[in-house]
Amino acid sequence: MTTGAELAERTENLPDPPPENVTPDARAEAQQSAAALRSLLEPVRTRIRVAQILQVIASAATVIPFIGIVELGRTLLGDGAVDTGRVWLIVWVVTAGLGARAFFSGLALAVTHFADVDLQAILRRRITAKLSRLPLGWFTRTTSGQVRKATQHDVGELHYLVAHADVETTAAAATPLFALIYCFVLDWRLGLLAVATLPLYAIAYAWMVKDSTEQMAKMNAALARISSTIVEFVSGVSVVKTFGQTGRAHKAFVDAADEFNDDFAGYVGPMLRIEALSMLMLSAPLVLLVNLGGGYWFVRSGSVDPIEVLGSTLVALILPATLLTVSMAMYSRREAAAAAQRLVELFDLPELEISTTPSVPQGNTVEFLDVSFAYPGDAAAAEVRALESVSATLHPGTVTALVGPSGSGKSTLATLLPRFADPDEGAVMIGGVDVRDIAPEELYRHVGFVLQDVALLGVSVADNIRLGRPEAGLDEVIAAARTANIDDRIRQLPNGYDAIADVDAHFSGGEAQRISIARALLSDAPILVLDEATAFADPDSEAQIQEAVARLMVGRTVLVIAHRLGSITHADNIIVLDGGRVVETGIHAELAGGDGLYASMWRAYLGGTSHRDEEIAGKGVSE
Structure with a gap:
């Protein structure tokens, strides 16, 4: 591991700003990226909202099978003869609920995928039009890789966000909301049991992400230094080998890599321990233990029926998956926001001014x-x-x-x-x-x-x-x-x-x-x-x-x-x-x-x- 004195000595030779300057810059950049993303999504925003409404309907339908399980249990386990007509009614309602969920969820994704196709076409047409209006000198200063990144990679980065993220995030929020409402309808104590582990997860997660913007900026800066030293070494490898300076040429890369390792280990080590603890709060065994244990106690006290505990426990088990979907969507949004910022910077480049009343040269002087x-x-x-x-x-x-x-x-x-x-x-x-x-x-x-x-x-x-x-x-x-x-x-x-x-x-x-x-x-x-x-x-x-x-x-x-x-x-x-x-x-x-x-x-x-x-x-x- 690198000592503090060695780290300070190396930092003095780096062109990047010191870490204390990262936070305000990173926050300002994040705000700019979010604004850029909002502006790029404007052409398809209405369709995304429609898709979210459709997904809310699908999420509401998701709860129907849980209701059906509870009602079917009550019917089959009740005293007296089984009401066959009621059983078939519950089965058909559950089937309709599953069908409605599949239909509206699929329709929502279809809407967002068509919106994504249209948005990509709009952005690529904008890029093409923009490139046609830029001064030729811009192309001499810009590599083809940068242009390709804007037209292919950056536009492609928006796919998951447009086609999936908002719909899946809506499902992740609406499905547990409807399910929890049903839990509280069954019994308010079962509703509290279903979400008993979530506050602990939320606290741990908030602790993990509180410095994420600053830390990611530091990691990106360190990776940029490593990349720079690699490019510098590769571009001059023939000279380095000729004069026998391979070891010295490697030193800049080794120093940059050591610094990155130290910073990364210092940040990720504690975060991984917190993440492991937070994921434990969402693990199926712990959720089952809390809900079945608490439910058993409520059943023994005569507060609730066993079939109601079963229904609320099944609902509690779907909550971790929905939270993980939200986390993935947040990561996708960050990546898409960065790509959107690069696209907006391209669109904001000064264009070649074209006269509205052009003239024709008279001669070749x-x-x-x-x-x-x-x-x-x-x-x-x-x-x-x-x-x-x-x-x-x-x-x-x-x-x-x-x-x-x-x-x-x-x-x-x-x-x-x-x-x-x-x-x-x-x-x-x-x-x-x-x-x-x-x-x-x-x-x-x-x-x-x-x-x-x-x-x-x-x-x-x-x-x-x-x-x-x-x-x-x-x-x-x-x-x-x-x-x-x-x-x-x-x-x-x-x-x-x-x-x-x-x-x-x-x-x-x-x-x-x-x-x-x-x-x-x-x-x-x-x-x-x-x-x-x-x-x-x-x-x-x-x-x-x-x-x-x-x-x-x-x-x-x-x-x-x-x-x-x-x-x-x-x-x-x-x-x-x-x-x-x-x-x-x-x-x-x-x-x-x-x-x-x-x-x-x-x-x-x-x-x-x-x-x-x-x-x-x-x-x-x-x-």
Whole structure:
């Protein structure tokens, strides 16, 4: 076990807030999650209420068999001849009660299951609509796993809550209520016996859950630290093994695991003992002992009949099961509330503003007018200023390259053109029209982009290329693929252009890049944003990509994010960024012969080039 001093020392090195800050945060988060859950369930709330009413009727019918047992006992054990007609009447009433219970309970679940199907459809349509309105930059900052979690896992988390929890909780509350009413009708002393062990269980349960929100927050924080150390170790495992630091790299995980074990044991150990005691209060032997023992005493005193003790005891035995159902529903509600909070956070994301009176660009001239942009910060960090008063003009049929050190704002500026985000100040113009005033479908008819991080969808290769122009015929798709130097590779596939990406066909990074270029060629957008496609290409693909890119750029207004200076020596204009500001502009010959940032970058580039890089430097992108 870890000592208090060791635990304090480890805690100082953790990024998470100290435990004393957990309680208010956890409570506020729980309140937000509950509010989020209420808002998401609003479309089906009426149907859930109807289902609960149906379940109340079913619960009332549940008591009929118990009444029948008591009345049948009285009839059969009474003095004199047995009234056969009364016996059959009781049997038919019990049968009707069982049938009513099955019918109304099944009908209630049918209503909630249909409500669940409708709610999932509503939420998935909302998610799809929301994703279609988010800035493209959000997708570059968000993993596909997060999107999949929202659309599949988080929506699925609501299933039990909608389809089962409320109905089962209603049954768990209404069934014992009606049963206990009957017990008190039989005799008030039998009613008290039936619930004699429940107060002890309630006290123990209340003690167990009093700090559950805070403790679960602490456990989640500890698990997050463990996960973080695992990811950190796995991502750097090759470096760790190379330098023989495996033991040291494991230490962060071991420390996090030890702390979690200590906290978990300290919380769960006493709670398990209380839970065992509380469950004892609901155990069938103890319930039988209390009810039969007390009932026997009442029978001996002449207060009640034996058959009444039997009926009340059977009722008492169903109470533990109903309480356990309530506990399960509470757990389901917590899980669903957390999922609902994540969905509401997705729905609350700022959307891409779309003009209600869109305009059409007149020409393909691109202008950046005093553009400033900052990435939003969070509670722990201020916003990051990426661009500051950047102005530039891209003329039709020219190539403009963006260069600069890492973090200078090259990618940020380029992605403002296809509206991955909107500038905080200034404007990005196409053909004299602010991109914010252009309808998205019109914008992407004018602007195409080829990025390094190529995404292929799980559809046919032809449809992946057709994303650039969905109505294009197969001949046009093949022509674009041929121009992008990927046609031969596609024809080698067993199903050719009908092969499903990542199922029937697995493409290398360079091949996927050429499919992306074919997509851009097919769209035939007059303005192109190009994140230098060959920066990380393998040698076999580099020449083919370079040739395809050169064909793609012909006659277009091109903005290139340059990673290797050798590929943009023939650009019509080079914009040098540093710290989010334009520090130099000009052509390669002018800038390389000066004494500014570009000249120093060029000298550094030449000092590290290979023979092949020198050949590329001699050709440039304009070819």
